[in-house]
Amino acid sequence: MLRAALLLLLVLFGPLAARAEDAPANPGWSLLSGSYDDLRHGVEELATSGAPNVATALDALMAGQLVVDGDSHLFIQADDGSLVDAITGAPVGGDAVDADTLRPIRVNNAVRRAIEAALGNLRLFSTDPAIRRAAADAVFKARDAAALPALDRAIAQEKDSSIRTALQQARAAAILAGNAPEADRLAAVATIAARGDIDARSVLASLGDQPATVATAAATALTSLDRIAQLWGVLQSVYYGVSLGSVLLLAAAGLAITFGVMGVINMAHGEMVMLGAYTTYVVQQFFRDHAPALFGLSLPIAVPLAFIVAGAVGIAIERGLIRFLYGRPLETLLATWGLSLILQQFVRTIFGPSNREVGTPDWMSGAFQLGGLTITWNRLIIILFAIVVLAALMAVLRFTALGLQMRAVTQNRRMAASMGIRTPWIDALTFGLGSGVAGIAGVALSQIDNVSPNLGQGYIIDSFMVVVFGGVGNLWGTVLGALTLGVVNKFLEPIAGAVLGKIAVLVLLILFIQRRPRGMFPLRGRAVES
Amino acid sequence: MTEDTASLLYLDGICVSFDGFKALNNLSLLLAPGEMRAVIGPNGAGKTTMMDVITGKTRPDEGRAIFGEATDLTKLDEPSIAALGIGRKFQKPTVFEPHTVRDNLLLALASDRRARFTMFARETSEEADRIAEILTTIRLVEQSARRAGDLSHGQKQWLEIGMLIAQDPALLLVDEPVAGMTDAETEQTAELLREINRTRAVVVVEHDMDFVRALGVKVTVLHEGSVLSEGSLDHVSNDPRVIEVYLGR
Amino acid sequence: MTRGATRVAYALIIGIAVLIAGLNLALPETSALHPSTFVMSLTGKYLSYAILALSVDLVWGFAGILSLGHAAFFALGGYAMGMYLMRQIGGRGVYGNAVLPDFMVFLNYKSLPWYWHGFDMGGFAILMAILVPGLIALIFGWLTFRSRVSGVYLSIITQALTYALLLAFFRNDMGFGGNNGLTDFKDMFGLKLQSDAVRAGLLVATAIILCLQLALAQFVVRSRFGKVLIAVRDTESRTRFLGYRPESYKLVVWVLSAMMAGIGGALYVPQVGIINPGEFAPGNSIEAVIWVAVGGRGTLIGPIIGAVIVNLGKTWFTAILPEYWLYALGALFVLVTIFLPNGILGLLRARRSGKAEARAVAP
Structure with a gap:
């Protein structure tokens, strides 16, 4: 309050005081004149004067850090209050100046433009x-x-x-x-x-x-620029869509294993994602408490831990619940929904109902320009991460003994069993793998979404849609499904708004499933019928 | 073609493939009205797929399936084909387990299939008579009030045949009717099929050679999706190609 | 279900409702036997839920359609009734606008949106509470059943349906009050909604309508139609080869069930005094499914028992141990699906038939 009153006084009487003494102490530095007009001319003059330290002083003026004391001496006041003589650039001790008489030199937009131009010329x-x-x-x-x-x-x-x-x-x-x-x-x-x-x-x-010719030329140039801008806009939408698609892909990749390959409806899949996000939170807390300097490593360390945590919970779910319900998909759906409620409430009991703060390491923050595209590092890294996770998942399915046995069991369980594959064990591991991948997705999602007990709920419907849309039992279908949904969503958003866009996508999906009940890449053949 | 008018079912160059595997390869087959035909062939020869095509469950990639005068079955769905008078018995007996034997037959009886009718339908005395008749034919009079799910395997097979009779079809497709039956039941089933054949055409798919012999009808041998040989059982079992792929193992 | 058991059910439902309503009106508030208005409304709420459970059971228990979006039809019916109750407020709202509900004045609506017209008439609102859910179910079902979407796929897209409606009703410019929904009701059919007499009337009406719906459901499942429906549930392809069209059977029962749920919602809203988009939450629909599972799928009376028992439990838990309700509900889902696949009624029935068998075996 007091400060505000002082400022008001300074504004009212300051210019008068300054003019009375004029500026013998500051030759050429006519920044103390009364009106903004004079101030602007002062800036322009100063800029061409060739005096040293002019650029620094103008910068300070722009930032509101150029102050004047009762004796019309100009200083630059840093954020911490320390003073520097504006003309000589020498530091000034706190005692040399009467701090109470200091007032900032105020600028308006016209002055600001003049400063910009002057600074430009200087530099x-x-x-x-x-x-x-x-x-x-x-x-x-x-x-x-x-x-x-x-x-x-x-x-x-x-x-x-x-x-x-x-x-x-x-x-x-x-x-x-x-x-x-x-x-x-x-x-x-x-x-x-x-x-x-x-x-x-x-x-x-x-x-x-x-003049008309110039205006026309400008208008023509503008149209073509707009067209180019539009193109960049489309590309930007595609990029956002791919970014959303990669998030959906991460969330759905695990489901493509448990639902797509095993045929198990796991409504607690979203909670596996949530567990992964909370694992990230716990890892980050550990780093904050014990090794803040290594905070950047928290995410790379959280990834395998989230896989292990969610995978272990997944195996426990399969052994403790789902194996009793094979061949009863609707019952599986209900039981796992119940489980999702329990897991959510469990996390709520431990960590509380509110959002937990998960930090973004420096190497994931910021953005850069690529042509007309603005690309944020965290989104880009999530896209790359999704590709890596998917490649790893495909490699596991294709090249490892576990993957071979998994495919054998899903294609012909009895034959696989009679060839000595321990099918219950493979079921558990497959489910664990799908859940673990969901946990990894949670690490990525913790970077772009609120980490709360409800985190998984927001993704479960979308994930199922992706898998169903892409065609069950086909990872490539899941990829294409996720990307299509992501891009379509982002293109609908500017037209219809975020919520209506999402509704439109849901309606389109419902319609799509009517036409292609088995998704874009259905498995064919008699095996599917049974 | 003059045969067209005389045929009940005419399969013409049917092709079906699943992911590159040709389940049916240019299959052609002609069935006369009132005929009984046995179809045999090794596993994967396309017997079940052929049934699927005739009943509208599978749509062929190529070919026609002409029923009666000029109806192309490949253009119709299952309920329309059933309404035309083609009944099908599955390999595994499929009856409505929670319903009584009697209700199973009631649902199969030829009548209006639309929801607006069945919602208010009451059983007529004609229907009751017809059910009693069929129960006698399939030897399940005693079981009429039992849950179909509680019947023995053989009784379920008969109930399903009874449901086919109740449907009153012109053509019956029967998939392995005697699999898992005792010898006595097998004999009774052969008798039952012959009885049915008096009024309608029947196609029987079967592995059991004794049963096919007992039926004593024309035999079609399928192999890799097309007809390998056709004729009496003696004729086909002496066909060197048949011996090579099927009987001569 | 025997006819005797059904009669007992009718007598119990209406008897309890009339008893609570009668005691509330007849006894002074000081009496120990006086059920509070809260208890009366709570009972009415349970019975409305029972209607929803019955409608879920009709499609799940008898046609094998596990709907994870039935609460959407319930909520649509509720919104239709809520719109009527909003119009009944008239000029007594905070802004005193005789035509526009408060939230519309607040959101700068100049005039009533077209779809709000007619809702000043109770009869029209009740009709809409039945027709709107029916119409949406018809469109959805026609598309879905025709293309033979079934099993879990169907379940998942029913969930998507209610999720889409949830998002839609959250929007302010949908004209349904957005986030806050419709509330602050005053009158119903010109009578004060808060009065005990109206509450008692609503409770008894809910009980009677529940019984009527039970009778309707029983008529349907016992008819030849119902027998076909059960056949479709267990062996859909077989019914096709017999010449039935499962899609039209499913569609009929699906639409009927949606309309029943809509009526339930219309009875629910005046008794709880509010309807908001939260009613569309996918979790609500799945909870309704567990009521059916607890009571006994495919039994008609079971779901009514299940709805009442689970909601009694919910009321008790949220009052005493609110932290643990979700654990209890989650455990209920798991335990019922594994240990009680036929629900309470199934258990009772198995025990009775077990006893009967034992008696038959005994000399």
């Missing part, structure tokens, strides 16, 4: 190419005809061709802002259109008041 001649490049972009966005002389000089002495291109684009933007002849303007439009990004688009979109 065009930096020795660091990265700064020069950034400066070129800043000038481009500023669209200031006043920057032309500086740009021309910069272009003349620039060696790096890509930076020169950026400079030329900035120059084109500046030309369009001034009163250059029409031919130059048309050339400028072409240069900007060639740049083609979102900033170029906004420059082009602002050219309605230009």
